Amino acid sequence: MERNQQLRRQLASMRQSLFDQGHLDEQFILLEELQDDANPNFVEEVVTLHYRDSARLITTIERALEKSPLDFNKLDGYMHQFKGSSTSIGAKKVKAESTQFREYCEAGNGEGCMKTFQLLKRDYATLRRKLEAYFQLARQAGPNEIACRPK
Amino acid sequence: MNLNNDKGSMSTASSSVTVSDQFPAGLRVLVVDDDPTCLRILEKMLGTCLYEVTKCNRAEIALDMLRTNKNGYDIVISDVHMPDMDGFKLLEQVGLEMDLPVIMMSADDSKQVVMKGVTHGACDYLIKPVRIEALKNIWQHVVRKRKNEWKDLEQSGSVEEGDRQPKPSEEADYSSSANEGNWRTSKRRKDEEEEIEERDDTSTLKKPRVVWSVELHQQFVSAVNQLGIDKAVPKKILELMNVPGLTRENVASHLQKYRLYLRRLSGVSPHQGNSFISSHSQEPPYGSLSSLSGLDFQTLAATGQIPAQSLATLQAAGLARSAAKPGLPMPLVDQRNIFSFDNQKLRFGEGQPQHMSSGKQMNLLHGIPTTMDSKQLVNLHHSAQSLGSLNMQASAHGNPSGQSSPLLMQMAQPQSRGQILTETSGGQVPRLPTSVGHPILSNGAAGAMLAINGIGENSRGTGYNSVSQTSSVLNFPLNHSAELPGNSFPLGSTPGISAGMSTLTTKGGFQEEINSDIKGSGGFMPSYDIFNDLQQHKPHNWELQNVGFAFDASQHSNSLQASVDVTPSVLVNQGYSSSQRNVQNSNVSAMGKPIFSVGEGSEHGIALNVGQHLNSLLVDNSTRVKSERVTDTSCQPTLLPQHFGQEDLMSAILKQQQDGLGPAENDFEFDGYSLDNIPV
Numbered sequence: 128m129e130r131n132q133q134l135r136r137q138l139a140s141m142r143q144s145l146f147d148q149g150h151l152d153e154q155f156i157l158l159e160e161l162q163d164d165a166n167p168n169f170v171e172e173v174v175t176l177h178y179r180d181s182a183r184l185i186t187t188i189e190r191a192l193e194k195s196p197l198d199f200n201k202l203d204g205y206m207h208q209f210k211g212s213s214t215s216i217g218a219k220k221v222k223a224e225s226t227q228f229r230e231y232c233e234a235g236n237g238e239g240c241m242k243t244f245q246l247l248k249r250d251y252a253t254l255r256r257k258l259e260a261y262f263q264l265a266r267q268a269g270p271n272e273i274a275c276r277p278k
Numbered sequence: 279m280n281l282n283n284d285k286g287s288m289s290t291a292s293s294s295v296t297v298s299d300q301f302p303a304g305l306r307v308l309v310v311d312d313d314p315t316c317l318r319i320l321e322k323m324l325g326t327c328l329y330e331v332t333k334c335n336r337a338e339i340a341l342d343m344l345r346t347n348k349n350g351y352d353i354v355i356s357d358v359h360m361p362d363m364d365g366f367k368l369l370e371q372v373g374l375e376m377d378l379p380v381i382m383m384s385a386d387d388s389k390q391v392v393m394k395g396v397t398h399g400a401c402d403y404l405i406k407p408v409r410i411e412a413l414k415n416i417w418q419h420v421v422r423k424r425k426n427e428w429k430d431l432e433q434s435g436s437v438e439e440g441d442r443q444p445k446p447s448e449e450a451d452y453s454s455s456a457n458e459g460n461w462r463t464s465k466r467r468k469d470e471e472e473e474i475e476e477r478d479d480t481s482t483l484k485k486p487r488v489v490w491s492v493e494l495h496q497q498f499v500s501a502v503n504q505l506g507i508d509k510a511v512p513k514k515i516l517e518l519m520n521v522p523g524l525t526r527e528n529v530a531s532h533l534q535k536y537r538l539y540l541r542r543l544s545g546v547s548p549h550q551g552n553s554f555i556s557s558h559s560q561e562p563p564y565g566s567l568s569s570l571s572g573l574d575f576q577t578l579a580a581t582g583q584i585p586a587q588s589l590a591t592l593q594a595a596g597l598a599r600s601a602a603k604p605g606l607p608m609p610l611v612d613q614r615n616i617f618s619f620d621n622q623k624l625r626f627g628e629g630q631p632q633h634m635s636s637g638k639q640m641n642l643l644h645g646i647p648t649t650m651d652s653k654q655l656v657n658l659h660h661s662a663q664s665l666g667s668l669n670m671q672a673s674a675h676g677n678p679s680g681q682s683s684p685l686l687m688q689m690a691q692p693q694s695r696g697q698i699l700t701e702t703s704g705g706q707v708p709r710l711p712t713s714v715g716h717p718i719l720s721n722g723a724a725g726a727m728l729a730i731n732g733i734g735e736n737s738r739g740t741g742y743n744s745v746s747q748t749s750s751v752l753n754f755p756l757n758h759s760a761e762l763p764g765n766s767f768p769l770g771s772t773p774g775i776s777a778g779m780s781t782l783t784t785k786g787g788f789q790e791e792i793n794s795d796i797k798g799s800g801g802f803m804p805s806y807d808i809f810n811d812l813q814q815h816k817p818h819n820w821e822l823q824n825v826g827f828a829f830d831a832s833q834h835s836n837s838l839q840a841s842v843d844v845t846p847s848v849l850v851n852q853g854y855s856s857s858q859r860n861v862q863n864s865n866v867s868a869m870g871k872p873i874f875s876v877g878e879g880s881e882h883g884i885a886l887n888v889g890q891h892l893n894s895l896l897v898d899n900s901t902r903v904k905s906e907r908v909t910d911t912s913c914q915p916t917l918l919p920q921h922f923g924q925e926d927l928m929s930a931i932l933k934q935q936q937d938g939l940g941p942a943e944n945d946f947e948f949d950g951y952s953l954d955n956i957p958v
Contacts, residue, residue, distance in 0.1 A: 154407050161322050161410075169322060177315040207359060211385040212315045214407050 134268035141261050150254045155217030171262045177216045178255055184209045185248065192241055202240060203232040213251075220250040302417030303328035306350060310340040310368065311357040311383075316406065320355065323410045329417075337363035344376050351378060352420045355404075358384035358391060366398045373399045377427070379419040383408055488528040497521065498532060507540075 145151045155170075162169040188205045191198065210225035224247035231239035307329045311317045317333050324331040332351070334340040337360050344351060354372055358365035369380045382395040383404040395403040401419040404412050490498070501518035502510040512530040519529070 157407075157409070158319065161319070161326060166322065173315055173318055176318055180314050204359070207385065208313065211359075211406055212313050214385055215313070215316050215319055 131268060134264060138261070138264050138268050141257075141264065145254075145257060145261070149219050150250070150257065152217045152219040154214065158216065171265070174216055174258055174262070177212055181209055181212050181251070184212070185251065188244065192244060197237045197240070199232040199235055203229050206232065218251075218254055221247060221254060224250060300328075302420075305329045305417050305420065306332070306352045307355060307416070308332045308334060308340060308343065308351045308353070309355045310334045310337055310360070312336070312360045312362070313357065316357070320408065320413075323408070323413050326410060327414050336360075337365070337368045341368065341371055344372060344378070348376060353379050353381065353416055355381045355383060355416070358382055358386065358395070366394060369395070369398045369400055379423045381416060381419065488524065490532055494521065495532075498529070498536070502533070502536070
């Protein structure tokens with residue numbers, strides 16, 4: 128009980144910090160709201176799907192950035208996809224960086240693209256790590272406790 | 279999971295009463311998205327809305343599912359950007375073959391893309407991330423579509439329609455509630471109608487529905503081509519086709535659809551219809567329309583002439599698949615429209631002088647698509663919509679008078695074909711605009727023109743819009759640069775249009791110019807109207823939008839020649855215009871700058887036909903245009919230049935015509951296509 132309460136508190140604060148630090152936005156909350164008894168791990172499921180799919184995209188973009196000259200159209204296309212996916216889980220920082228990246232693509236600024244991509248990768252990795260920890264803790268604290276917490 | 283309920287209801291329950299009570303619960307939704315994350319989320323959301331969800335991550339698979347289970351789904355939701363097939367293409371296919379409402383979604387909320395969705399016939403466009411609230415209401419599209427289809431059936435005055443009689447008795451089983459009942463009844467009726475449609479007048483037995491296979495359709499198209507679009511009457515087509523068991527009614531209904539389809543395509547590419555053009559060139563320009571109209575007209579004419587073969591092929595490909603659905607007038611009809619446009623053109627000329635007012639246009643339009651029933655009109659609108667949708671919406675709502683509004687409205691609601699018609703009001707639009715509009719619109723310029731004219735111009739608008747829309751807007755898009763090959767500016771004729779178009783885009787300033795252009799062309803009625811409106815209404819947004827479309831349309835037509843590969847539907851529309859366009863389309867590729875692209879292809883299409891005047895302009899401009907090409911290619915909405923290929927042409931023309939036009943950046947987000955360059 129104690130332990131559980133502690134876990135839950137920890138979980139709550141973890142979750143809150145994700146929002147406070149700007150990693151997540153309201154979209155994540157909408158996902159949480161979709162979670163119900165029928166799909167008790169819905170948020171985790173979606174997040175997992177996202178990371179699986181987006182990892183592939185990250186690699187693709189990375190490879191494309193190594194080419195010379197840069198194919199901005201393609202890059203933009205990939206990033207559009209990536210952005211869509213990130214948006215749907217509420218990855219705020221990553222989404223902003225995706226937008227920035229696309230703007231650079233449009234401007235044909237390869238340098239800008241690469242720089243932004245580095246930032247994006249960093250934030251992407253950070254969020255991924257944090258969410259993994261979050262879900263792990265959530266599983267420990269008990270499935271019902273996660274995500275249904277009112278903000 | 280999809281209930282293949284022969285009732286077509288969305289209910290999961292077997293009893294109609296239950297279903298209706300539950301509506302919209304149980305609505306059978308097919309959601310297509312290559313992103314697994316989004317797909318999963320949508321699935322969950324739709325499930326929360328109590329819909330019956332089937333998810334699919336590949337467009338091809340989705341199409342297969344839809345084909346094998348024709349009545350298994352009520353609505354389709356699809357992403358725009360998918361690796362295996364463009365969402366718009368899927369949209370068109372579904373519209374063609376299954377005539378289901380399709381909702382597009384994308385993270386991309388740029389006007390162009392949204393416009394594209396509209397012009398391609400999407401009944402709604404959602405921006406990602408999609409909220410569940412947005413999904414809760416999607417059932418309205420299903421109801422609306424059924425209702426409109428039903429209405430179309432009723433309104434249509436064609437023979438086959440006459441066969442259809444409401445079957446009240448059948449409906450009796452259906453719903454308990456009035457609404458649902460109507461909905462279901464409509465659907466049921468529609469199904470019935472479809473069957474009856476093919477039936478011989480005298481027959482009292484229910485004949486098996488005629489399925490327009492690719493081969494059959496090709497036979498049909500070749501027969502039509504043989505006869506010439508003007509002379510292609512069902513009886514003769516039937517004789518030429520010599521298919522046992524095929525009735526005149528079958529052919530008549532298919533012809534209607536074909537005409538609508540052509541009309542949509544034609545906006546873009548007036549193709550080799552030289553005869554048409556020449557015949558028109560003789561005609562006095564539409565007075566106020568100015569060269570632009572003339573151009574359009576010619577382009578249109580040209581479009582009309584679009585070689586049946588190319589169109590046929592495209593159509594065959596695209597249409598054949600769908601068993602002549604009554605609701606699908608599109609491709610089929612359009613062609614017809616284009617041709618009919620020729621006939622109509624004359625009318626335009628009469629109508630027009632001086633007054634760009636819609637009235638004239640209406641005449642033209644009216645004259646043309648006599649056969650076009652509301653459905654066709656809708657289709658046209660669709661095409662027109664592409665062009666005008668943007669504008670239309672803006673103008674339609676905002677613009678006064680009938681002129682723009684009808685068109686605009688029509689365009690604005692691409693949604694179901696039927697819907698459009700209904701929207702437009704009155705009827706003016708319905709027939710004519712489509713036919714007339716198409717050619718013109720497709721040209722892109724036409725579309726723009728039309729759009730500008732206000733869709734409201736009345737029927738004209740409708741016609742135009744649809745025409746241009748389909749061609750330009752849709753195809754135009756960024757995605758398919760290839761599509762619009764040649765777009766840029768329809769041959770000679772387009773320049774005027776482009777100019778017109780550009781003017782359109784510029785908003786404000788444009789109007790004046792356009793008017794002048796229009797006047798010059800005279801030939802092109804539709805454009806005339808557009809311009810009129812422009813002048814009168816100054817629908818800024820609208821103009822731009824239209825222009826974009828118009829160009830697109832034209833581009834498309836051009837693309838027809840060039841890029842047939844682009845989705846057939848797209849091509850077809852565009853193709854027409856593209857055929858016309860000799861001018862490079864270079865621009866076309868650029869984002870879908872719809873307006874121009876249309877114009878390009880449709881050199882003919884643009885039909886703005888400014889008239890000989892334009893032609894000459896175009897000719898001169900073409901060379902000029904090329905060099906000038908507006909570099910809008912950058913996807914920005916730039917109306918003109920990019921797609922068009924014609925842009926150069928247009929710009930050249932526009933330049934001449936309007937110096938004042940500023941960059942079109944109006945609402946459309948055009949980059950500031952320098953209208954300045956465009957001779958006005």
